[in-house]
Amino acid sequence: MTTGYLWHPLYGWNDTGSGSLTPADPAVGLQPVGHHFAHPDNKRRMHELVEVSGLLDQLHRVPARPAKRAEILRVHTEEHHDRIVAESALPKGGDAGDGVSPFGKGGYEIAALAAGGALAMVDAVVRGEVDNGFALVNPCGHHAVPETGMGFCVFNNVAVAVRHAQEVLGVERIAVVDWDVHHGNGTQAVFWEDPRVLTVSMHQDRLYPPRGGTVGERGGGAGLYTNLNVPRPPGTGDAGYVDAMDAVIVPALRAFQPDLVVVACGFDPSYFDPLAHTMVSAAGFATLTERVMEAAAELCDGRLAMVQEGGYSIHYVAICGAITIATLAGVEPIADPYLALLADVYGIHALEEHQLASRKAAEVLVADIPGR
Numbered sequence: 001m002t003t004g005y006l007w008h009p010l011y012g013w014n015d016t017g018s019g020s021l022t023p024a025d026p027a028v029g030l031q032p033v034g035h036h037f038a039h040p041d042n043k044r045r046m047h048e049l050v051e052v053s054g055l056l057d058q059l060h061r062v063p064a065r066p067a068k069r070a071e072i073l074r075v076h077t078e079e080h081h082d083r084i085v086a087e088s089a090l091p092k093g094g095d096a097g098d099g100v101s102p103f104g105k106g107g108y109e110i111a112a113l114a115a116g117g118a119l120a121m122v123d124a125v126v127r128g129e130v131d132n133g134f135a136l137v138n139p140c141g142h143h144a145v146p147e148t149g150m151g152f153c154v155f156n157n158v159a160v161a162v163r164h165a166q167e168v169l170g171v172e173r174i175a176v177v178d179w180d181v182h183h184g185n186g187t188q189a190v191f192w193e194d195p196r197v198l199t200v201s202m203h204q205d206r207l208y209p210p211r212g213g214t215v216g217e218r219g220g221g222a223g224l225y226t227n228l229n230v231p232r233p234p235g236t237g238d239a240g241y242v243d244a245m246d247a248v249i250v251p252a253l254r255a256f257q258p259d260l261v262v263v264a265c266g267f268d269p270s271y272f273d274p275l276a277h278t279m280v281s282a283a284g285f286a287t288l289t290e291r292v293m294e295a296a297a298e299l300c301d302g303r304l305a306m307v308q309e310g311g312y313s314i315h316y317v318a319i320c321g322a323i324t325i326a327t328l329a330g331v332e333p334i335a336d337p338y339l340a341l342l343a344d345v346y347g348i349h350a351l352e353e354h355q356l357a358s359r360k361a362a363e364v365l366v367a368d369i370p371g372r
């Protein structure tokens with residue numbers, strides 16, 4: 001098996017400033033902390049672990065390239081694209097659109113490289129240059145809607161990659177499985193009326209954006225029933241995430257019959273994440289990866305591209321990522337150094353009644369998903 005892997009040093013240069021979430025401001029008591037939540041070290045450390053652990057030697061390096069203006073405009077408005085270009089040229093950079101998503105001078109080039117990285121990995125998988133692959137891109141993309149960035153996302157990397165697969169590579173049916181702990185509202189919006197793209201988002205219920213991502217959002221127009229949200233209560237853990245994968249997401253993929261599966265892979269469902277409360281361990285991510293690989297093998301010759309989204313634990317993102325990528329490549333992963341610490345923690349390993357109830361609310365919707 002050949003597994004593609006993509007990283008570029010410029011992803012580690014995305015300057016998110018010295019505030020923790022909003023800019024440091026003495027007037028409101030926001031001290032500079034040196035690290036914004038989305039500081040790129042979370043991802044840079046993951047790349048370093050992939051390299052130092054020797055995993056990199058077992059992967060096929062796919063080069064990143066910037067997405068072109070026209071490729072970004074398949075998803076985004078000219079106004080949004082050109083505003084990012086303009087702010088990127090300012091001496092201190094700008095913001096993706098909501099005031100909590102800063103980027104430094106040259107941030108456009110990095111964001112375009114993130115969209116292009118996702119595109120390059122999907123391209124390599126579809127052309128058969130690799131069997132599957134992981135694009136460790138930064139900044140993330142799944143909150144970005146056509147007219148603006150938000151939630152640390154500038155351009156919707158996965159959406160740009162999916163549009164490329166449709167329009168350049170002729171891929172007919174594409175499923176996006178988003179297991180970032182936040183709702184993939186941007187990806188949902190881009191493909192809302194597209195019957196050829198199934199968007200599935202599993203996330204902590206009403207975390208961010210706080211009022212969306214409910215089971216009632218199911219797509220519209222010709223795309224009715226090709227959007228599926230699987231909101232999970234806080235503290236869902238490995239058992240609850242894997243249960244929903246088996247009972248809802250894999251059946252949804254079987255119903256839709258995609259030619260390609262793209263995973264929007266956040267590691268912010270992790271036990272140690274400072275922005276969420278979902279308690280998934282590295283072993284949980286490995287199991288989720290296995291399940292999606294099995295579904296892709298059954299449905300579309302294993303064609304699976306994983307694209308990095310969020311993940312904010314400086315302690316755990318690298319470990320979860322290295323274990324996920326090893327699983328994708330079918331090689332022995334590194335041991336999770338936190339395994340013993342998490343072994344008996346309540347909430348991670350056993351399914352709870354209230355988690356089952358929320359899963360069933362999504363499960364009944366799978367029957368409506370249209371197939372070929």
Ligand code: 3YP
Pocket residue numbers: 100140142143151152180181182208266268275309310311
């Ligand atoms: C954006 C502002 C507060 C929460 C944050 C979420 C970013 C993210 O990881 N999205 O997937």
Ligand code: ZN
Pocket residue numbers: 180181182266268309310311
């Ligand atoms: Zn997230």
